[in-house]
Amino acid sequence: MTNSCLLSSGSIFAIGDCAWVEIGGRVASKTAIEAEHQAAHMAGNLSRWAKRKPLESYKVVASTDTQVALISLGCSSAVGVYGSLCVTMPSLLIHALMDWIDKSFVQRFK
Numbered sequence: 414m415t416n417s418c419l420l421s422s423g424s425i426f427a428i429g430d431c432a433w434v435e436i437g438g439r440v441a442s443k444t445a446i447e448a449e450h451q452a453a454h455m456a457g458n459l460s461r462w463a464k465r466k467p468l469e470s471y472k473v474v475a476s477t478d479t480q481v482a483l484i485s486l487g488c489s490s491a492v493g494v495y496g497s498l499c500v501t502m503p504s505l506l507i508h509a510l511m512d513w514i515d516k517s518f519v520q521r522f523k
Contacts, residue, residue: 437473439473440477441474441476442477444481450475480496481496483510484507491507
């Protein structure tokens with residue numbers, strides 16, 4: 414994987430869970446926030462690639478050394494993780510938070 418954002422030999426592009434992304438010693442986590450950033454960056458680089466322009470380097474947003482996660486555990490419970498902070502919460506709260514995050518992301522593309 415090169416630092417020119419997820420471009421490997423033979424012009425094959427990969428992002429998200431199907432790609433191992435390690436840049437500057439930081440390994441990208443397999444989280445929605447990282448996948449969203451990879452997708453937005455990849456869209457820009459595909460456009461640049463199609464126009465035969467230089468690709469832009471990618472910077473890892475959510476790495477394995479700085480964990481961020483919202484996890485539903487079932488039985489009306491959930492956990493939020495941010496770095497070394499771990500907070501339990503009712504699953505209704507975490508679903509509302511995840512819904513807000515998803516809608517905020519989608520609104521940026523409308």
